[in-house]
Amino acid sequence: MNETLTEVLGEFAATADMGAMPHEVVDEAKRLVLDTLGCALGGVTEPKGRIGIDYGVLLGGSAGEATVFGTPRRSSPVGAAFANAELVSALDFDAVLPPGHVSPYVLPGTLAFAESGAVTGRKLIEAVAVAHEMTYRFGKAMDYVRDMTDGETKLAPVVGYACSVFGAAAAVGMVRGNPAETIAHALGIAGALSPVNSHGAWIRHAPSSTVKYTPAGPLVQAAISAALMAELGHRGDRQILDDAEFGYRRFIATARWEPSHLTDGLGTEWRFPTEATYKPYPHCRVLHAPLDALIGLVREHGIAPAEIDAIRLWGEGWIKEPVWLNNRIEHVQDAQFSIAHGLAAGAHDLPPSRAWQAPEFVFGDSVLGLMNKVTFEVHPEYTAQLAQHPSARPTRIEVDARGTTYAAERSFPKGSPSPDPDTTMTTDELAAKFRANADGVLTDADTEALIEGVLGLDKAEDVRPLLRQAAGRPD
Structure with missing residues (x-):
């Protein structure tokens, strides 16, 4: 019997090895972590960010192993991940990658469980790279906001970032050390828990709702639930991506479904770095x-x-x-x-x-x-x-x-x-952006230590000290 798509993706996640990754993949993973942490720090004063913090602590308690970035508060990994997801998306300052925004969905759970599990920087880089690669490939397999039809760009009736639940679930499973079979089950569960693609409605309504395209916190929770339920023994629907008639393609309402994008060159061709885009302005x-x-x-x-x-x-x-x-x-x-x-x-x-x-x-x-x-x-x-x-x-x-x-x-x-090399944001420019977001939230010393630590993430034997430097000053 041929492997299902969830099994192929589960094997990809479980066997990812930083040592076999091209240097540009490792570098881009570090840059994405740096930019995402900075965006979370910048979001602490925003209404959406404050709501995320309060709800995250309500969800996960006020004592735990994971940092609520930009604040002195701590919570369980589940609570901190919710809060941090909302913080990252608060300013609309975070990186862009097909299918759209990815980091607010795939990184908060990964970082929270990496911190609580005291994993190495290498393991975190592997999870970050897999989460972005997998989500990028889903974005290419499905309807996209800039798809062209008959020579024109047309907005599909249903678009969104719900498919990032797969990369997010895989990455949580990776930092928890789960094997390929467990991650495959997690992906099957993630498909069943996937949020709806509500982005199209949000685009067409104004004034806009503050949930934005797809609420980041709840999607992160769905991904965490999928990873942990599989770890506890739940069995996922491992055919959910293969069944075009009744599976994920059907109920997520994508007209275009090209699953070859999920598997072609998987593990040997890393595609997300070529389209990873950073925002110099906190605006769409x-x-x-x-x-x-x-x-x-x-x-x-x-x-x-x-x-x-x-x-x-x-x-x-x-x-x-x-x-x-x-x-x-x-x-x-x-x-x-x-x-x-x-x-x-x-x-x-x-x-x-x-x-x-x-x-x-x-x-x-x-x-x-x-x-x-x-x-x-x-x-x-x-x-x-x-x-x-x-x-x-x-x-x-x-x-x-x-x-x-x-x-x-x-x-x-x-x-x-x-084609214009001047449009690429250099790592120095991302560091300057990080400093602007951290200004008034972290001490200058912690800001510089975080930048240095993230850019040297592959050398960290335990990511806890690094991530805990992202805790803000007392209010």
């Missing part, structure tokens, strides 16, 4: 190329917000949906996605950090007033350039100020791997 990724262009103009010409008469954007072609066209900013999270608010904020050239979402800035008269001067149209070359390269985001910005029109264009946003 769709606006990053426009922000690059706008902020460049503001700096080059010394344009003050009060001098601006109009901002015109030509950008991504598939985002004429309510969540991005929303101009009713009722909650700080609304500002993370609104095109008009994002450009108005960018024109103020505030250093990217959680300060972008401070209420006094989000609801300030200068930003809200400038929103009314922003217009958006689809860039005429969007589809053609996207077809040539997945990171292409053709953008044109025009700013009317002082009786002059200033213009700038971009092909690729900062943070994306692309």
